[in-house]
Amino acid sequence: MKTLIRLALRNIFRNRRRTLLTFFSMIAGVAAIIVFGGFVEYTFWGLRESTIKTQLGHIQLYAKGYSDKGVAQPGQYLLNNSADIVQKLQAKKGVQTVTRRLSASGLISTGEKTISCKIIGVEPEKESELSSFETIIDGMQLDSSNAADGGVVGAELIKALGAKVGDTVTILTTTGDGMLNAVEFKITGVGQTGSQDYDSVFVKLPLSKVQDLMGTKSVEKVVILLSNTDDLGLFIPILKSEISTHKWNVEIKTWDELAFFYHKVVQVYRGMFKVVNIIIGIVILLSVTNTMSMSIFERVREIGTLRALGTTQSGILKLFLMEGLLMGIIGASLGVVVGVGIANAINMLGGIYIPPPPGMSRGYLAFILTPAPLLAFSFGFMVIVTLISSLYPAYRASRFKIIDALGHV
Amino acid sequence: MISFKHVFKDYLLGKSIVPALRGISFDIESGEFVSICGPSGSGKSTILNMMGALDIPTQGDVIISGANLVQLSDSEQASLRNRKIGFIFQSFNLIPVLNVFENVEYPLILQGVSPVDRKTRVLELIDQVGLSAFITHRPDELSGGQRQRVAIARALVTRPELILADEPTANLDSKTGTDILGLMKEMNRRFQTTFVFSTHDPQVVQYANRIIRIQDGVLVSEGDNT
Numbered sequence: 001m002k003t004l005i006r007l008a009l010r011n012i013f014r015n016r017r018r019t020l021l022t023f024f025s026m027i028a029g030v031a032a033i034i035v036f037g038g039f040v041e042y043t044f045w046g047l048r049e050s051t052i053k054t055q056l057g058h059i060q061l062y063a064k065g066y067s068d069k070g071v072a073q074p075g076q077y078l079l080n081n082s083a084d085i086v087q088k089l090q091a092k093k094g095v096q097t098v099t100r101r102l103s104a105s106g107l108i109s110t111g112e113k114t115i116s117c118k119i120i121g122v123e124p125e126k127e128s129e130l131s132s133f134e135t136i137i138d139g140m141q142l143d144s145s146n147a148a149d150g151g152v153v154g155a156e157l158i159k160a161l162g163a164k165v166g167d168t169v170t171i172l173t174t175t176g177d178g179m180l181n182a183v184e185f186k187i188t189g190v191g192q193t194g195s196q197d198y199d200s201v202f203v204k205l206p207l208s209k210v211q212d213l214m215g216t217k218s219v220e221k222v223v224i225l226l227s228n229t230d231d232l233g234l235f236i237p238i239l240k241s242e243i244s245t246h247k248w249n250v251e252i253k254t255w256d257e258l259a260f261f262y263h264k265v266v267q268v269y270r271g272m273f274k275v276v277n278i279i280i281g282i283v284i285l286l287s288v289t290n291t292m293s294m295s296i297f298e299r300v301r302e303i304g305t306l307r308a309l310g311t312t313q314s315g316i317l318k319l320f321l322m323e324g325l326l327m328g329i330i331g332a333s334l335g336v337v338v339g340v341g342i343a344n345a346i347n348m349l350g351g352i353y354i355p356p357p358p359g360m361s362r363g364y365l366a367f368i369l370t371p372a373p374l375l376a377f378s379f380g381f382m383v384i385v386t387l388i389s390s391l392y393p394a395y396r397a398s399r400f401k402i403i404d405a406l407g408h409v
Numbered sequence: 410m411i412s413f414k415h416v417f418k419d420y421l422l423g424k425s426i427v428p429a430l431r432g433i434s435f436d437i438e439s440g441e442f443v444s445i446c447g448p449s450g451s452g453k454s455t456i457l458n459m460m461g462a463l464d465i466p467t468q469g470d471v472i473i474s475g476a477n478l479v480q481l482s483d484s485e486q487a488s489l490r491n492r493k494i495g496f497i498f499q500s501f502n503l504i505p506v507l508n509v510f511e512n513v514e515y516p517l518i519l520q521g522v523s524p525v526d527r528k529t530r531v532l533e534l535i536d537q538v539g540l541s542a543f544i545t546h547r548p549d550e551l552s553g554g555q556r557q558r559v560a561i562a563r564a565l566v567t568r569p570e571l572i573l574a575d576e577p578t579a580n581l582d583s584k585t586g587t588d589i590l591g592l593m594k595e596m597n598r599r600f601q602t603t604f605v606f607s608t609h610d611p612q613v614v615q616y617a618n619r620i621i622r623i624q625d626g627v628l629v630s631e632g633d634n635t
Contacts, residue, residue, distance in 0.1 A: 003518050010506035305502040308463060309563075310491020310519045312484050402463045406498070 008322040011295065012330075022291045023331045026382055029280040030335020031342055033378040036276055038343050038368035039352075040269045046364060048229065051259045053133035054193035057099075057223035058232055059239065060258065061085065061250045066221075074104070075176035078218035085222050085248060092242070094235055096227045099126040100219040102210050106173030108153070108203055110163050117157060118201040119173055121210025121219075130225050131191075135362075139165035139189035147206040150188035156200035156361060158190050165190060171203065175215035183213050195261065196361040222250075265357075281385045288389035292324060296397045303397050304405025317398040324390025325383065332382035336375050343368035410570065410603050411437040411460055416469035418455050418626075429455040431626040432469070437619075439570065440601045442594060444617030444634075446608055452626040453607035454575055460605060461494055461573045462486040474570055491519050495564025497574035497593075497606075501556040503548040503563075509535060510544040513562045520567060534562040538592060554585035558592065565596055572596075574606035578613055590616045 063077040070077040086098045102121040124147040142152050172182045351365040418430040430452050445453045458464040459471045471478040474493050503512050517527045538558040564572050578586030597604045622629040
């Protein structure tokens with residue numbers, strides 16, 4: 001094996017210019033996979049965290065049956081014991097905050113203009129924590145100082161209303177008994193979540209105000225925000241055990257069961273990533289196959305000599321596959337170093353500005369993440385492609401007739 | 410050691426069949442120093458190729474060290490070449506990326522000889538061909554004569570029963586050619602290895618103890634060199 005590796009390494013660097021050119025294409029390929037893959041990873045991370053920290057939290061608890069019948073009969077599927085749930089879960093390890101929400105469809109009116117909206121009752125003192133990715137583009141976030149008569153309105157909605165911070169508007173909705181009810185509040189802030197659809201409808205009011213409006217003391221859901229999204233898998237069993245211990249009659253929904261837009265974006269980007277990988281793979285495949293074929297053509301007589309000295313057909317096959325494998329390992333390693341270098345350079349220069357994607361209300365600065373699985377994938381992908389590229393040339397070399405090979409000029 | 414029995418060999422050139430050997434029979438005993446001579450295209454290289462298990466006859470039997478060539482698989486032929494036969498080529502055919510030591514060592518690696526034994530045997534052979542000062546040199550840093558000496562050391566290092574040399578002096582000047590033939594003869598005497606070499610040079614033929622003359626694929630004469 002040592003001799004095989006030594007011989008293969010020396011053969012690789014025999015024609016340095018050609019090998020360097022092949023390495024350049026491999027390095028470019030790996031670096032492209034890392035930079036594009038890192039951009040995709042950042043986009044997923046950004047969209048995930050923004051979805052969690054503007055609307056959904058990590059986990060939502062509803063009254064049992066809410067997901068099947070709650071849309072038709074929201075009043076029948078509210079949580080009555082939410083304070084107890086909040087108190088018990090807030091103390092759990094890994095939990096950043098637990099808050100309650102009550103939402104309803106309604107109308108918002110300035111007197112001159114009336115538009116349908118989604119009223120969301122939130123706990124003001126916890127709102128800045130749960131909605132940390134929401135940008136307040138004007139005024140201030142809902143908190144205990146302005147909770148008495150204030151509310152936050154979505155950026156697109158306030159535009160459509162023609163209102164501004166400080167204006168008093170009226171909210172109209174139906175109570176659980178089907179009666180109409182209205183309340184006035186002062187717009188204290190304008191929020192932007194990034195999702196154009198959501199920003200066109202949401203109105204955030206203190207939970208107590210929305211409960212009064214709807215004539216209930218209950219809440220629609222309890223929202224749990226964890227300190228770290230990666231801990232979700234660990235927290236779910238703990239939560240289930242709590243539910244079982246306290247016999248809470250609730251159902252669990254995790255953020256990814258509710259983040260439909262996120263999943264659509266992930267699907268599209270993953271598809272694009274696959275196409276990019278296939279294109280890079282084909283370019284590398286052709287490049288390495290060409291290099292290996294030229295190398296074999298130049299070494300026909302040498303292959304004949306090795307065979308004459310007693311090297312078997314499989315010995316020749318192994319030699320050329322080893323050359324392919326080592327080329328893959330060297331090229332991919334250099335590619336990873338260059339790819340990580342480019343990613344770091346982009347990040348240090350402040351990222352790349354990406355204009356608002358479809359369905360989003362704002363653009364963002366994209367950074368390039370370089371997580372270990374992405375680096376391992378790009379490395380492994382390149383090594384495998386290189387090995388596959390050397391299969392046919394190696395097979396051909398092993399099948400040369402010895403006397404023809406020895407007589408090759 | 411070697412037995413050719415009514416050996417025919419045809420080559421396909423385009424759509425026509427070209428006969429290279431036409432019913433050749435002869436035997437070579439262990440320890441002989443034999444020359445196969447004849448003009449270009451007479452069939453010398455074809456005979457050497459079969460003796461070296463590099464090619465098989467179209468018809469007839471070629472028996473090397475008791476093994477009938479046509480009955481051996483590819484890996485058995487490779488093993489026969491590695492263990493019992495050494496090759497000296499007209500163009501030296503050294504591996505360009507390996508130095509002198511590594512070129513001579515290569516057949517022993519294929520045999521699975523231990524590194525310690527390899528080192529002893531390789532250094533001994535390199536010393537015997539007079540290249541001890543060049544062990545780390547690559548082939549492109551050596552003269553033609555030096556390269557052929559490396560090839561001789563490589564051929565002898567496995568202590569084969571048979572060494573085949575196809576026109577071993579054709580690419581060398583006459584003085585170096587004479588030195589190489591002298592060295593081959595010396596090795597033949599010292600190790601009792603059978604040497605068979607092909608040539609069309611009458612000067613070179615004189616070194617052989619026995620001469621097999623071939624013309625147009627037919628054995629014209631064979632006998633001791635007197």
